[in-house]
Amino acid sequence: xxxxxxxxxxxxxxxxxxxxxAAKHQAPANGAPGTRVVLLESPDVxxxxxxxxxxxxxxxxxxxxGISEVEFLRSCDASFKQGSQFINWQQGAGESYYHPFTPxxxxxxxxxxxxxQSSATETSFDEAAGPQGRVCDNALAPKTPQTPEYAxxxxxxxxxxxxxxxxxxxxxxxxxxxxxxxxxxxxxxxxAENGDIAxxxxxxxxxxxxDFFVDCTGFTALLIGKHYGIPFVSQRHRLFNDTALAVQAExxxxxxxxxxxxxxxxxxxxxxxxxxxxxxxxxxxxxxSEHTSVEKAEEELAAYLKADPHLAAEQxxxxxxxxxxxxxxxxxxxxxxxIGVSAGFVEPLEATALxxxxxxxxxxxxxxxxxxxxxxxxxxxxxxxxRQHWSAxxxxxxxxxxxxxxxxxxxWRDHCEAASIPDSLHESLTLWRTQAPWLYETNFRIELFTxxxxxxxxxxxxxxxxxxxxxxxxxxxxxxxxxxxxxESRQNAETLIASLPTNRDLLNRVRGNQEAEKCSVG
Ligand SMILES: Cc1cc2nc3c(=O)[nH]c(=O)nc-3n(C[C@H](O)[C@H](O)[C@H](O)COP(=O)(O)OP(=O)(O)OC[C@H]3O[C@@H](n4cnc5c(N)ncnc54)[C@H](O)[C@@H]3O)c2cc1C
Numbered sequence: 001x002x003x004x005x006x007x008x009x010x011x012x013x014x015x016x017x018x019x020x021x022a023a024k025h026q027a028p029a030n031g032a033p034g035t036r037v038v039l040l041e042s043p044d045v046x047x048x049x050x051x052x053x054x055x056x057x058x059x060x061x062x063x064x065x066g067i068s069e070v071e072f073l074r075s076c077d078a079s080f081k082q083g084s085q086f087i088n089w090q091q092g093a094g095e096s097y098y099h100p101f102t103p104x105x106x107x108x109x110x111x112x113x114x115x116x117q118s119s120a121t122e123t124s125f126d127e128a129a130g131p132q133g134r135v136c137d138n139a140l141a142p143k144t145p146q147t148p149e150y151a152x153x154x155x156x157x158x159x160x161x162x163x164x165x166x167x168x169x170x171x172x173x174x175x176x177x178x179x180x181x182x183x184x185x186x187x188x189x190x191x192a193e194n195g196d197i198a199x200x201x202x203x204x205x206x207x208x209x210x211d212f213f214v215d216c217t218g219f220t221a222l223l224i225g226k227h228y229g230i231p232f233v234s235q236r237h238r239l240f241n242d243t244a245l246a247v248q249a250e251x252x253x254x255x256x257x258x259x260x261x262x263x264x265x266x267x268x269x270x271x272x273x274x275x276x277x278x279x280x281x282x283x284x285x286x287x288x289s290e291h292t293s294v295e296k297a298e299e300e301l302a303a304y305l306k307a308d309p310h311l312a313a314e315q316x317x318x319x320x321x322x323x324x325x326x327x328x329x330x331x332x333x334x335x336x337x338x339i340g341v342s343a344g345f346v347e348p349l350e351a352t353a354l355x356x357x358x359x360x361x362x363x364x365x366x367x368x369x370x371x372x373x374x375x376x377x378x379x380x381x382x383x384x385x386x387r388q389h390w391s392a393x394x395x396x397x398x399x400x401x402x403x404x405x406x407x408x409x410x411x412w413r414d415h416c417e418a419a420s421i422p423d424s425l426h427e428s429l430t431l432w433r434t435q436a437p438w439l440y441e442t443n444f445r446i447e448l449f450t451x452x453x454x455x456x457x458x459x460x461x462x463x464x465x466x467x468x469x470x471x472x473x474x475x476x477x478x479x480x481x482x483x484x485x486x487x488e489s490r491q492n493a494e495t496l497i498a499s500l501p502t503n504r505d506l507l508n509r510v511r512g513n514q515e516a517e518k519c520s521v522g
Contacts, residue, residue, distance in 0.1 A: 002033030005368075006208055008186060008200065008223060010218030011040030012051055012162060013340020013357045015169035017214055018067035020361040021368075035304035039173070040200070040208060042185040047166060048218055048341060050246055050321065052275045052282045053081060053262045054157040056101050067172055069149040073510050075168040077277045078160040079258050080503055082132055082142050084350060087114065088266040088502070090462055092406045097126060097460030098136060098261065099350075101155040103452035104129035111457045113436040115482030115505060117465050125459035128486045130154075131493035138497055139257040141506035153496060159262070159275045159282075182208070186217075189227045196335040197223065212368065214340040219345075223378045224328055224338035233344075234326040238398055238420050240288035240411065241270050241347040245301050245318035249281045249311050256310040258503040264349065266404075267300045268292060269411040274304075274346060278507045281311070284318070286347050289376035291411040294320065328407075331386045332379040335372075344390060349400060352393045355448060363446075377408075389448055395425040396449050402429070404459035432458060436465045437512040455465045469496055 006020060007014050018039045027034025053096065062072055072078060083100035090097075090213045116128045126133040132154050135142070142156040151319040173179035184202035192198040211274040215223035224230050236242065270287030285301040298318065305315050327344025331337060339360045345353060363385065369378050401415035402425070428441075437451040437458065501509075 002035070003211040004036040004038060004209065005212045005214065006040045006200065007037065007210060007214040008041075009214075009218060009340070010039060010166065010181075011047040011049075011216060011218055011340065012166055012169075012354060013218070013342070014039055014041065014214075014216035014352075015166055015173060016061065016357050017216060017339050017361040017364070018173045018179045019169055019177060020358070021365045022179050023065040024365040025368075026178060034182065035176070037173075038180045039208065040182045040184055040186070043183045043505055044185050045218075045220065047163075048321075049162050050244075050282075050284075051162045051348070051351075051353055052160055052277070052510075053084075053273075053348070053354075054156050054160065055351060055355040056157045057355050057358050058157050061362075063150055065172065067168070070167065070510060072158075072160075073507070076158075076160040076164045077279050078158045078165075079277055079507055080142050080156045080260055081159045081262060081275075082136055082154055082156045082260045083262075085136065085261045085263050086266075086400065086425045086457075086460065087263060087340070087407075089264075089271075089404055090403075090460075091401060091496055092169070092266060092408055092412075096123060096293050097456070098133035099453060099456040099460065100132035100136070101157060102125060102130050102132045102439065103155075103450065103487055106481065107450075107452055108439065110478050110481050110485065111436055111438050112482055112485060113459060114438075114465070114480060116459070116486065117436065119483070119486075123490075124451065124472070124484070126456055127493075128489060129456075131496050135500060136259070136261045139503050140497065140500040141258055141260065141503045142500075143506070144500060145506060145509055151419065153500065156260075158169065159277055161277060164294055171326035184208070184221060189223065194334075197227070211335065213335060214344045214364070216340045218341040221328070221338065221342040222302065223336050224331070226341055228333050228336065229335055230338075231329045232243060232399065233328055233329050234324060235346055235394055236325050237424060238344050239325045240290060240414065241286045242323055242445065243289045243297070244286040244321045244323075244348075245294070246282070246284035246321060247305065247307060247315055247318045249283045249315050251280065252310055252312050255504065258507060260310070260503045262351065265304065266406070266412075267301060267304075268409045269297070270347075270463070271349070272301065272304050276322065276503075277362070278504070278511065282496035286349075286386075288411055289322075291409065291414070327390050330383045331360075332382045334379075335375065337379075337382065339364070348510070349383050349397050352397070352448070356389060359389065359446065359448065385446065388442075391424060392442070392448055395422055395428065396453070398422065398425055399454070399457050400461070403458070403463055405462070406460060432463065432465055434466060468475050 022037045087096040142154040143152045187203045188201040190199045259276040265272045269292035275282040325346040351475035406412035426453045437454040
C-alpha cells in the first residue's frame with residue numbers, strides 16, 4: 001500500500017524516526033509503490049542540540065539504517081561509551097561505582113549478584129561481575145583496531161556531537177533512503193471529519209497532506225499537545241531536576257585522555273554530566289530549581305571545570321535549558337504519534353531519551369497498520385508499551401537516588417522521602433531485600449533496562465540482598481560456577497588492560513586511517 005508519512009521536526013527524534021521508517025518501507029526497486037516519508041522542519045525553531053550519550057542499541061540502529069561505523073565515528077566526532085560512572089552518589093566522599101554495558105558474566109544462566117552477595121566479598125559488584133569497570137578506569141577502548149565494525153570485546157554505545165549527528169542522519173536519509181526534506185513552519189493544522197489530521201498549513205501558505213503524522217517537535221509538542229490537547233503527566237514530585245547548564249568544554253591538550261564512560265558526579269542539588277568526545281567534552285549541571293539557584297549552580301559547575309587538569313583554564317559560559325520533567329498521558333492519538341521530547345523528557349541520567357526514540361520508531365515502523373481500521377488497536381498497544389517504558393525509566397532513575405546515604409542538602413534528603421518514591425519501586429525494593437533482581441523483573445518482551453542494569457545500580461549504591469538461610473549457596477553446582485566466573489573477571493581485566501588501545505588512540509586511528517574502513521574500525 002502506498003501512503004505518506006509526515007514527520008514534523010528535524011532534531012534527533014525526527015531524523016532517527018525518518019531513517020528507521022524509510023529503511024523498512026523504502027519503495028521496492030521494481031517500481032511498486034512504497035511509503036513516502038516526508039520530514040518537515042521549521043527554519044525558525046532550532047533543535048535542542050544536546051543529547052550526546054547513547055545506549056548500545058544505537059549500534060543496531062545505525063546498522064539497520066545503513067550507516068557505516070567508520071563514517072559515523074568520523075562525521076559525528078563520536079567516541080565509544082562503555083557505560084556510566086556514578087561519583088559521590090552514595091556518601092558524597094569521593095566514592096564511585098560503574099554501570100557498565102556488558103552484563104555480569106554468565107548472565108542468563110547464573111545470577112552472579114546472588115552469589116556475590118552471599119560470598120561477602122570485598123570486591124565491588126561491578127568488578128566481580130566483569131572486567132569493564134577496570135578497563136574504563138584506564139580510559140581504554142572496548143575493542144582493538146582489528147575488531148570488525150559494530151563488533152566488540154566489551155559492549156558499548158557512543159558519545160557523539162548532537163549537531164553533527166543530525167547532519168549525518170539528514171544526509172543519509174535524503175541521499176540513501178529517499179526521505180523528502182522540507183523546510184517550513186507549521187502554523188495551523190487541518191482536521192478531517194473523523195478527527196484525524198488531514199494536513200498541515202505552513203506560514204508560507206503551503207499545505208502538506210499526509211496519511212500519518214509523527215510529532216517530533218520537541219518541547220513545542222505541536223500535534224500531540226497543542227492540537228490534540230493530550231494531557232502532560234508531570235514527574236517533578238519524583239525526579240526534581242528541571243534546569244540544565246551546558247558547556248562545550250575545551251581540552252587542555254590534544255592528547256588528553258578520552259574517558260570511555262559518561263561520568264555523573266553528584267552535586268548539592270543535582271549532578272554534573274561529563275561526556276568526552278575526541279575534540280571536546282560536553283559537560284553540564286542538571287539540577288532542581290526548587291533546591292538551588294542558577295548562580296549557585298554556576299559556581300558548582302565552574303568548580304567542577306576548574307578542578308580538572310585535562311581541561312583548558314578558560315571555558316565558554318554555560319547555556320541554560322529549562323524543562324518540565326514528565327510525559328504525555330498517551331502518545332499515539334488517531335493518526336498521530338509523538339516520538340522524542342514531544343512525548344516526554346526527564347533528566348538525562350542514564351541517557352534514556354535516544355534509546356526510547358529508537359525503540360518507539362522501531363515499533364511504529366514494524367506495526368504501522370496498512371488497514372486504517374486497525375489504527376486504534378495498534379495505537380492502544382503502542383500506548384500500553386510506551387507507558388510501561390516510562391514507568392520503567394522513572395523507577396530506574398529514581399533507584400539512583402533512593403539508596404543514598406547523603407543528607408548534606410535538602411535535595412538528597414527529599415529524594416529519600418517515601419512520598420517521592422513510586423509504589424512500583426517500593427515494591428521492587430522490598431522484593432530485592434531477599435531476592436536479587438533477575439530475569440523475571442518484567443513480562444515484557446521489549447524492555448529498556450535488563451535486570452543486569454538494576455543490579456549494577458542497586459549494589460553499586462551499597463544495597464544488601466539478605467539471602468536468608470544462604471539460599472543461593474545451597475545450589476552448589478551454581479556456586480562453583482559463580483566463583484569461577486568471578487575469578488575469571490579479574491583475570492580477563494588484566495588481559496584486556498594489556499591488549500586494548502586507549503580510547504584516544506583507537507579514535508585517532510579511526511579518524512586518520514582511510515584504508516581500514518572496509519573490514520574494521522581501526
Ligand atoms: C540537558 C540535556 C541533556 C541531554 N542529554 C541526553 C543524553 O545524553 N542522551 C540522550 O539520549 N538524550 C539526552 N537528552 C535528550 C535529547 O536531547 C533529546 O531526546 C533529543 O535531542 C531529541 O530531541 P527532539 O528531536 O525530540 O527535539 P528537538 O531537537 O527540539 O527538535 C524539534 C524540531 O521540531 C521543529 N519544530 C518545532 N516547531 C515546529 C513548527 N511549528 N513547524 C515545523 N517544525 C517545528 C524544530 O524546528 C526542530 O527541528 C538531553 C536533553 C537535555 C535537555
